[in-house]
Amino acid sequence: MNNNQTKKVFYNKLVRDAIQEKIEGKNEQCEVRELVDDQEFQQELLKKVTEEATALSRVRSRKEFLDEYADLMVVLDALTALMEFSEADVQVALNENVAKKGLYKKRHFLHWSEDVNYVSNETPQGVKE
Numbered sequence: 001m002n003n004n005q006t007k008k009v010f011y012n013k014l015v016r017d018a019i020q021e022k023i024e025g026k027n028e029q030c031e032v033r034e035l036v037d038d039q040e041f042q043q044e045l046l047k048k049v050t051e052e053a054t055a056l057s058r059v060r061s062r063k064e065f066l067d068e069y070a071d072l073m074v075v076l077d078a079l080t081a082l083m084e085f086s087e088a089d090v091q092v093a094l095n096e097n098v099a100k101k102g103l104y105k106k107r108h109f110l111h112w113s114e115d116v117n118y119v120s121n122e123t124p125q126g127v128k129e
Helices: 019-025 038-057 062-082 087-101
Strands: none
Touching (some): 038 062
């Protein structure tokens, strides 16, 4: 590669408002576009939830936890604002969720169950007989 060619890293993902200025502040170039379509913005935010939750699941210190937790909360706040949920709506949903499903105070870890109708967000381990 000669000096006239530049290296580009392709991200193709939603980024925070200050990213462009940070890159340009280092005398580097970048290309960004505004997501004007609400549906596209929502889809990119939902992808970001996975990215940030994965990062949160890999932390190894209290500081990292708070940093990654904050990243995830910023994405969730953007989603709830886009979907026009109020803080009251979110609180009602949280209360209903806890009333229906409970908390994690007892720290229960489910090894197995005969309840074959239980629906989980995760793929169950093992094969049904």
